Each structure stands twice: as structure tokens, then as C-alpha cells.
Amino acid sequence: MQSTHIPHGKGADGPTLQNRDLSSYNVIRQKHYGKFIASIVILAFVLALLHAFANGNIEWEFVGRFLTSKAILWGAWNTIYMSILAMALGTVLGVVFAIMRMSSNPILRYVAKGYIWFFRGTPLILQLLLWFNLALVFPTLGIPGVLELSTVDVMTPFLAALLGLGINQGAYTAEVVRAGLISVDTGQYEAAKSIGMTRLQSLRRVVLPQAMRVIIPPIGNEFISMIKMTSLASVIQYSELLHNAQNIYYANARVMELLIVAGIWYVAIVTVLSIGQSRLELHFARGSNHTK
Amino acid sequence: MQSIVEGKGINKYFGEFHALKDIDLNVEEGEVLCIIGPSGSGKSTLLRCINQLEKIDSGGLWVDQELVGYRIDGEKLHELNENQIAKQRLATGMVFQRFNLFPHMTTLENVIEGPIQVLKHSPKETREHAMQLLDQVGLAHKADSYPIELSGGQQQRVAIARALAMRPRLMLFDEPTSALDPELVGEVLTVMRNLAKSGMSMIVVTHELGFAREVANRVIFMDGGQIIESGEPKAILTNPSNERTQAFISAVLN
Ligand SMILES: Nc1ncnc2c1ncn2[C@@H]1O[C@H](COP(=O)(O)OP(=O)(O)O)[C@@H](O)[C@H]1O
Ligand SMILES: [Mg+2]
Numbered sequence: 001m002q003s004t005h006i007p008h009g010k011g012a013d014g015p016t017l018q019n020r021d022l023s024s025y026n027v028i029r030q031k032h033y034g035k036f037i038a039s040i041v042i043l044a045f046v047l048a049l050l051h052a053f054a055n056g057n058i059e060w061e062f063v064g065r066f067l068t069s070k071a072i073l074w075g076a077w078n079t080i081y082m083s084i085l086a087m088a089l090g091t092v093l094g095v096v097f098a099i100m101r102m103s104s105n106p107i108l109r110y111v112a113k114g115y116i117w118f119f120r121g122t123p124l125i126l127q128l129l130l131w132f133n134l135a136l137v138f139p140t141l142g143i144p145g146v147l148e149l150s151t152v153d154v155m156t157p158f159l160a161a162l163l164g165l166g167i168n169q170g171a172y173t174a175e176v177v178r179a180g181l182i183s184v185d186t187g188q189y190e191a192a193k194s195i196g197m198t199r200l201q202s203l204r205r206v207v208l209p210q211a212m213r214v215i216i217p218p219i220g221n222e223f224i225s226m227i228k229m230t231s232l233a234s235v236i237q238y239s240e241l242l243h244n245a246q247n248i249y250y251a252n253a254r255v256m257e258l259l260i261v262a263g264i265w266y267v268a269i270v271t272v273l274s275i276g277q278s279r280l281e282l283h284f285a286r287g288s289n290h291t292k
Numbered sequence: 293m294q295s296i297v298e299g300k301g302i303n304k305y306f307g308e309f310h311a312l313k314d315i316d317l318n319v320e321e322g323e324v325l326c327i328i329g330p331s332g333s334g335k336s337t338l339l340r341c342i343n344q345l346e347k348i349d350s351g352g353l354w355v356d357q358e359l360v361g362y363r364i365d366g367e368k369l370h371e372l373n374e375n376q377i378a379k380q381r382l383a384t385g386m387v388f389q390r391f392n393l394f395p396h397m398t399t400l401e402n403v404i405e406g407p408i409q410v411l412k413h414s415p416k417e418t419r420e421h422a423m424q425l426l427d428q429v430g431l432a433h434k435a436d437s438y439p440i441e442l443s444g445g446q447q448q449r450v451a452i453a454r455a456l457a458m459r460p461r462l463m464l465f466d467e468p469t470s471a472l473d474p475e476l477v478g479e480v481l482t483v484m485r486n487l488a489k490s491g492m493s494m495i496v497v498t499h500e501l502g503f504a505r506e507v508a509n510r511v512i513f514m515d516g517g518q519i520i521e522s523g524e525p526k527a528i529l530t531n532p533s534n535e536r537t538q539a540f541i542s543a544v545l546n
Contacts, residue, residue, distance in 0.1 A: 190345055191392035191451075195406030195458055196382045198375055205409055209396050 062257040066248065067264060075244030076265045082161055082233065082240060083226045089166030090226075091219065094173025099203065101178055112174065119171035125232050128164035131155065132236040161233035161240075169226065176218045180211030212284040220277035224270050241265055293320045294357065296462050296493040297342060301351035304337055304517075311337045313517040315351070319462075324494045326504035326525070329514035330540055335497040338514070339464045342495070343384050344377050356383040356461045382410070385455030389467040391447040393439040399426065399450050400435040403457045411458070418457070425453040429483050445476030449483050456487075463487065465496040499544055505529050513537045 066072055101112035119127065135151035142148045184207045192202030234243035245262040249255045299317035303310070312334050319325050327335050340346040342355060353360040358380060362369040372380070394402050403422040407413040426432045429449035431442075439447050448468055455463060465484065469477040481503050488494055488507050498504060504511050504525055511528040513521040513536075521534045532538045 185392075187388060187390055187392040188394065190386075191388065191394070193345065193378070193381065194343060194384075194386040194388075195454065196378050196410040197406070198378045201409060205405065206394055210394075 056256075058256050058260070059254065060257075062254050063260050063264075066245075066254075066258060066261045069248075071244045071248060072241070072261055072265070075239060075241035075262075076269070078239055078244075079227060079230050079241040079265075080269060082158075082165065082230045082238070083223065085162055086165035086169055086230070087219075087223050087226050089162065090169025090173045090222075093167065093170025094177045095208075097170060097174035098177035098181060101174065102181060116171045116174055119168050124164065124168050124229060125235060127168055128160060128233060128236050131164045132157065132160040134160075157233070157236050157238040160236050161230070161238040164236075165226065165229060165233065169222065172222060173219065176215055176222070177211070180213075180215035181207060183214045184210045209284075213281075216281055216284050217277075220273075220280065223277070224273055227269055227273065228266060293322070295319065295354070296321045296323070296356055297495070298354040299342075299351065300353075302338075302341065302348050302353060303350045304334075304341060304346060305349050311517050312341070312348070315517075315519060317512075317519070319493065319495060321461075321493055322491050323509045324488045324496065324507055326508040326511045327495065327497045327514060328499065328501070328504065328511060328528075328540070328544075329520075333514040334517040335514055336466050337517075339386070339466050339495065339497060342462075343386050343464055344381055345386075355380070358383070378410075382458060383460060384462045384464055385458055385460035386464045387448070387451050387455055387466065387468050389470050391439070391444070391451045391471070393447050393451055393454070395439050398436050398438055399431060399442070402439070402450055403454045406454065406458045422453070422457055425456050426450070428456075428486070429453050430479070443476060444472045445479045448472065448480045452480075452483055452487070462493045462495070465494065465498070467497050467499065469498065469500060501529055501541065501544060513540065515540070 097112045097115055100108040101116070103109055103112075132155060134155050138151050140148045141151050141154055181203075188206055188210065189202055192206040197205065230238075230240050231242040233240055234246065237243070241262050245258040249258040295318055297317060297319040299315055302312055302315040302317070304312035315338065317338075327338070329335055337346060341348050341353065342360070344361060347361060359369075360380060361372055361377065363372060363376075364370075394405065397405060400419070400422055403425060404415070404418045407418040407421070408415055423432055423435065426435055429452055431446060431449055431453070434442060434446060434450075439450070442450065452463075452468075468484070469480050472480065477500070481500060484494070484496070484503070485507055496504075496508070506525075508525045510522065511525045512519055513528060513532070513534070515536050521528055521532060521537050528537065529541060532541060
């Protein structure tokens with residue numbers, strides 16, 4: 001009887017059935033040699049990297065100075081501003097095209113499918129260049145004879161970036177919104193109808209708020225990608241963070257320093273956004289078992 | 293007495309499948325009609341046609357004296373658009389087997405949603421009316437709870453209050469107690485019994501034969517998309533003439 005209760009490795013001196021107090025024993029933890037070795041390797045690598053940066057041809061003083069220089073702050077602001085506008089445009093388009101895609105009208109469905117197909121199927125940088133160079137196809141915009149504007153004047157880097165980023169984003173957001181709408185139980189549509197709501201009312205008041213729980217996390221991720229995608233607008237001269245950093249290093253040749261400056265700003269912005277994202281997720285979890 | 297629902301030769305198909313076969317139906321104002329029958333016999337489909345969640349393929353259906361789904365213009369029937377159908381639906385309230393409360397709204401918000409958003413009633417009045425209704429179903433103290441915090445029986449009572457808040461002329465119940473634990477069935481049936489006493493016209497699909505016997509003015513037995521038998525609750529439930537009805541009732545009772 002006794003032997004079955006002897007703790008491993010303690011032999012006959014182990015506690016008996018009557019005496020099961022283990023407090024006097026030393027616990028020998030399992031050894032994780034693999035983890036230990038991996039930690040050493042990683043640590044060595046990080047130290048080497050730090051050493052390289054500290055002793056390399058990087059003037060840290062420049063990094064500190066340019067981090068809050070006017071051009072960089074302006075660029076960071078433009079990056080945030082453009083991300084918000086493009087994301088807003090993308091979300092509106094995404095909701096509209098998701099609803100069109102689920103419409104019973106086949107023409108609306110095909111238009112939505114075509115939009116998603118085209119803008120997801122071509123590189124964003126190409127779309128930005130297309131918008132920026134729109135004047136080559138349409139020299140003037142507006143209603144002929146009533147209001148005609150020169151496309152070159154209208155299609156500023158700002159507008160081209162907004163259209164390029166926002167419309168491209170809309171194609172991705174439409175799929176996210178559609179997945180959200182599908183995730184809501186059909187009984188919810190029926191309950192909304194049964195109290196006399198029209199299709200749009202039930203979407204706005206009943207289905208979309210519930211779909212938000214599914215939609216918000218990926219949209220949050222896409223917002224974070226958007227912050228970084230705005231850097232592509234540097235190719236069409238939009239004065240966002242990377243573009244301004246580049247302009248400075250073209251002048252002073254401090255390439256690494258300015259890239260680090262831009263990197264610090266990107267990371268900072270994304271970090272703040274990630275915190276906001278988790279707040280928002282909590283808000284839309286209302287009434288689900290997460291918040292109970 | 294006026295009819296609240298009149299159906300003449302209603303047929304409904306799902307693709308090839310013939311779900312409702314030549315249904316004739318007449319429900320008078322203030323009447324409580326219970327529909328019984330095996331699963332798949334078309335009971336829900338019939339209720340959903342009355343509420344225009346489904347569209348009938350032939351025949352005619354009148355709710356509260358109005359032709360459902362069409363406008364008569366001389367010799368022509370004009371199909372109603374979505375907004376007009378939504379308007380017609382206001383005559384009926386519907387209670388679903390699985391409650392279908394809006395989970396992102398509190399109990400009170402669920403009840404006031406329709407009157408405020410659809411009927412554009414004033415929030416203050418609506419709130420007062422909603423609290424009265426919640427009181428009627430015994431849930432005034434749960435006004436600020438979310439559906440997930442309520443038991444199934446409580447959720448179904450809120451769903452009834454939500455439907456009543458629209459002041460419908462007719463209430464449709466699709467197996468309102470089938471998704472409930474047995475000990476919660478009684479509280480929902482009590483609310484329905486009181487509603488019947490108040491004179492509300494009701495069509496109730498149910499397997500609660502006791503409730504049907506006690507509350508219904510008339511019971512219909514459906515099978516295979518047809519009305520097999522219709523009559524006084526006692527006659528149908530204790531002494532059915534059709535053998536399919538007999539088989540169904542003895543199966544439910546055992
Ligand atoms: N939307 C639908 N599409 C195809 N078949 C359906 C649909 N709704 C119901 N049915 C079929 O119609 C028949 C009647 O269904 P239903 O009215 O729900 O029966 P009950 O409520 O009496 O159980 C069933 O065979 C069901 O499978
Ligand atoms: Mg059913």
C-alpha cells in the first residue's frame with residue numbers, strides 16, 4: 001500500500017500514507033536547456049546589433065534633433081491625417097459596396113464585385129500613380145460647358161493620395177464588412193422586420209452594430225496597415241512622414257538617422273492606435289458574453 | 293365580427309417543394325387560434341406568410357381587411373414595394389421560437405426601438421408605455437439588463453413586450469415555448485393567457501396542448517402543408533376524427 005504513494009525519486013524515506021506533508025522537500029524544476037540556449041543566442045544577437053548601431057556611422061545626436069523638427073512633425077501629422085481620411089473613405093465605401101454585394105439586385109451585385117476585383121487585383125502604388133496622372137486621360141474634369149477644371153490643378157498629391165488609398169481600402173473593407181454582416185443571425189433581420197423596419201433600418205440599427213464585433217478587429221488592423229501604406233504616397237509627392245524624411249536626407253545625406261527618425265514615429269503612432277483599438281473592441285462587445 | 297385574417301387558396305413553394313397546399317383560413321377579431329401539427333407540416337411557413345416574411349405564390353391573403361402584398365387598382369394588382377410591405381407588417385406582431393432579442397440593446401431599448409425608430413413616437417411617451425408593458429410581463433425590474441443576462445423565459449417575455457409596443461392588431465407566436473427549459477414554460481404561457489383575456493387576436497403555433505385546450509377558441513391541425521382538421525379545442529384534442537390527428541395527439545401526449 002505504502003509504496004504506491006512514495007514520491008518519485010525519494011525511495012523508502014518518502015512520506016507515508018499517514019504523513020503526506022511535502023513541505024520539507026526541495027522541488028527540482030524541469031530543465032529547459034533548449035530555451036536557455038535560445039535565450040543566449042538571441043541575447044548575443046541583440047547585443048551585437050546594438051553594438052553595430054552604437055558604433056556604426058550613425059550620429060544619434062541627429063536622430064534626437066530631427067525627431068521633433070518641423071518638417072518631420074508636419075510629415076507625421078500628414079501621415080495621421082491622411083490615414084484617418086483614407087480610412088474613413090474606405091470604410092464608407094466598404095459598407096456601401098458590402099451592402100450592394102448582398103443586394104437582391106444583380107446589377108448592384110456585379111458593380112460591387114467588379115470594384116472589389118479591380119482594386120484588389122492591382123498594386124496600390126499603380127493606383128496612386130493612375131490617380132496622380134489622371135490628367136493624361138482626362139485633361140479637364142467637370143460638366144462640359146458648365147464647370148470645367150484643369151485636372152492637373154484638381155489632382156493634387158493630397159487628393160490623389162486620398163482617392164488612391166481610400167478607394168483601394170474600400171475594396172478590402174467591403175469584404176470585411178460582408179463577413180461581419182453574414183455573421184449576424186438571420187433571426188435578427190426577421191425580428192427587425194417584424195417590428196416594421198425596412199431593410200436599411202434593420203441594417204443600420206440592428207445588424208451593423210452587431211456586425212461591428214466582427215468588423216472592428218480587422219478594420220483596426222487595416223488602419224494600422226494604412227499608417228504604413230501612406231508612405232507609398234511619397235512617390236506622388238504627398239508630403240507625409242517618409243517623404244519629408246527623404247527630402248531632408250537628400251539635402252544632408254544623413255540617411256540612416258532620418259530613417260530611424262521616421263521609424264520611431266511610425267512605431268509610436270501604431271502603438272497609440274493599438275491601444276485605441278482594444279478600447280473600441282470592448283465597446284462593441286456590449287451585450288455579448290465578453291462584458292458580462 | 294370582422295375577420296382579422298382571411299386566406300383563400302394559399303399556395304407556397306420552396307423551389308419544387310410544395311410547402312402550403314390550398315390553405316383556406318379565417319380568423320376573427322379577438323379570436324385565439326392554435327395551430328398544431330408535426331414538424332415540417334408548414335405551420336411556421338403559414339405564420340411567415342401572414343407576416344410577409346415569405347411571399348405566397350398563389351391565392352389571396354387579407355390581414356386586418358387589407359390585401360397582403362398588393363394594391364388593387366381596377367383590374368390590376370400592383371406589387372407593393374419594400375417600404376409599403378413594412379407598413380403592412382405593422383398590423384402584426386411576431387414572437388419567435390428563439391426570441392431574437394437584439395443582444396446589443398437593453399430590455400427597455402429592445403422594447404422602445406420600434407415605436408421610436410419606425411413609428412417616430414416621442415421617446416418619453418414610448419418609455420412610459422414600454423415600462424407598462426414590461427410591468428405586464430413581470431420584468432420592469434430588468435429594464436436595464438441585456439438579453440444575455442436574462443433566462444430564456446424572461447427573454448421570451450421581453451420579446452412579447454417588444455411586439456406589443458407596436459400596438460399590433462394581431463399577434464403571431466411561432467412555438468414560443470419550444471426553446472425553453474420545462475420549468476420556464478409556465479411563465480410565458482401565463483403572459484400569453486393574459487394577453488388572450490385582454491381580447492388580443494392571436495395565432496399560436498404550439499405543442500402545448502393544455503394551453504390550446506384552455507385558451508384557444510379554435511384549433512387547427514396541419515400536416516403535409518394542408519389543414520387536416522379544424523374545430524373546437526375539445527373536439528380536436530380529445531376526440532379527433534382524422535386518424536393523422538389522432539396519431540399526432542397521442543404522440544405528443546406520450
Ligand atoms: N426557406 C426555406 N427553403 C426551403 N424549404 C423550406 C424553407 N422554409 C421551410 N421549408 C420547408 O418547408 C416545410 C415546412 O416548414 P415549416 O413551415 O418550418 O414547418 P413547421 O413549422 O410546421 O415545422 C419543411 O419541409 C421545410 O423544410
Ligand atoms: Mg416551425
